[in-house]
Amino acid sequence: MDSVLMAVVIPRSQKPSLYATMPFWEDNEIRFDVPFTQMKLRTAEKLIDKLDSVEDTKGNGGDKGRLIVTNLRILWHSLSSPRVSLSIGLNTILNATTKNVISKLRGPVEALYLLTKTANNKYEFIFTNLMPGTTRLFTSVIGVHRAYLSSKMYRELKLRGAIIKHKQLQLLPLEQIVRTENGVWNLSSDQGNLGSFIITNIRIVWHADMNEHFNISLPYLQIALVKIRESKFGVALVIESVETSGGYVMGFKIDPQERLKMVYKEILSLHTVYSKCPILGVEYTLSNEAILPEDPPTLPEPEKELDLSSEIISRAINSYIADDDPESMPRPPVYCPDLGLAVEELKEGFTMQDLWEVLPPSEFVQKQNAERIANNIP
Known part of the structure; x- marks a missing residue:
């Protein structure tokens, strides 16, 4: 079987040896009127830019607001009614460009246009910078989005990638090799495939010795379970990815068992360190035009949460539905x-x-x- 995956049945009643950190929703979802707790930056989320005079031209025209750009999403909230807010994940953006629109506050103007998609719906967002004579809104959002797209190897499971050259791992920026193990069998076929493990501070990589394009790159962010268990090949190391990346289950055999246990403990230890401070790989430097303070971004004060039904929420997003x-x-x-x-x-x-x-x-x-x-x- 020409695959790097192994179908291993793991009883769900068993307590796994390792659970992944809570999955990141911030870069993969679009949320409307988000509560204060969801506006706060999470672990590893970094402030990149903040603009205090931005209009949500399509959904809240005439309303001045604050736009916050992070390495995971774009946040906007009204200054007059802070509970009116948006959270737009960078992974939902299909296109980020400029568009000529008519703003209630500035009239005809060039604005930032975002076409996004989540589930089965497409949404359009138009943001207008109310401070004339600056392109910072465009450069920050478009630049950060490009940086996000170019750094997916930090965050996504990848099969058969161009990651090995002459049996050497092509390191990502900020990546360091912690351990290399040769003689690791991938139990994806009846005979298995002999290859090597490369364990770094960001991911686990396995590649076949006979074909370097036969490989898998699995970031710690996508690992749901790591366990030692019995298989038809004997004691094996089992690694399962999170459901959002396919819920793949992979089996690897390492002899002798003492070496297997050392690799197992190394992965658990590195995953624990990574979970406390994930390395997401989205690096973007602002121009001299924008120098941000060291303090965290100013977010709206928490208000008494309103119990909005799903019907009301669906009405609130009608204005963003893309043509x-x-x-x-x-x-x-x-x-x-x-x-x-x-x-x-x-x-x-x-x-x-x-x-x-x-x-x-x-x-x-x-x-x-x-x-x-x-x-x-x-």
Whole structure:
């Protein structure tokens, strides 16, 4: 079998020897109106840039806000209503470019345009820098996104990559080899494949001796389990990746058993060190135009969390839904009893009432009451 994977059944009732750290959602998801706890930077998340006068032109036009760029995501929140916020993972961005738009606060202007995708939906985000004469918004976001894309080897499981040259691992920046073990059998076939382990401070690499393109690169970030167990080949080292990277299970045989146990302990130790301070590989240096303070970014003060239903959340994101691909087939017309007319079939999960409501009814009433009190209207 021409594969580096081995189907090993691991009883789920058994307590594994190692669990991965909580998976990073920040770079892989888009979240709307995120609570304060999710706006805080997590371990290994680094502030790269912060701009205090940015408009979310498409979703919250006319509302001045703060935009924060990290090595995992882009955060934006309104300055007047901090609970109105966005968290856009860098891995969800399909395209980052500039676009001419009309801003409620600046009029015709060149803005940052992001096309993103998560699950089955595409979203568009348009951010306008309210400080004229600066391109920092464009350079920071586009530059960080490129740095993120070029550093995926730090974070993703990779099969058959161009990572070995003349039997030498092509090291990543910030990577150091900790241990090299020859004579390691990959138990992916009936006969097994003889190769070598290269253990670094960032990942575990195995490659075949006869074919250096037959390899696997597994960052500690993607490891869910490491265990020594019995197999049909005898005692073996079993490594399982997290579900988000495919839930692969790999078996390796190392003789004698004393050497196997040493490798096992080394991996556990390095994973523990890595978990405390993950190396994500997204390195970006700002130009002289932006010099950030050493203090952490200013985030909105935590407010009393509102219990927003999924229905309200879905309405809040309607304004970000990207237009369909112009080359795709139009949806067929259907009869709408509310209008008494035939209309284009709506996307899944949306209703005609959603399209007519800018604010959910409960929020509209609350805003109306607040305005009445402010204007002394009985």
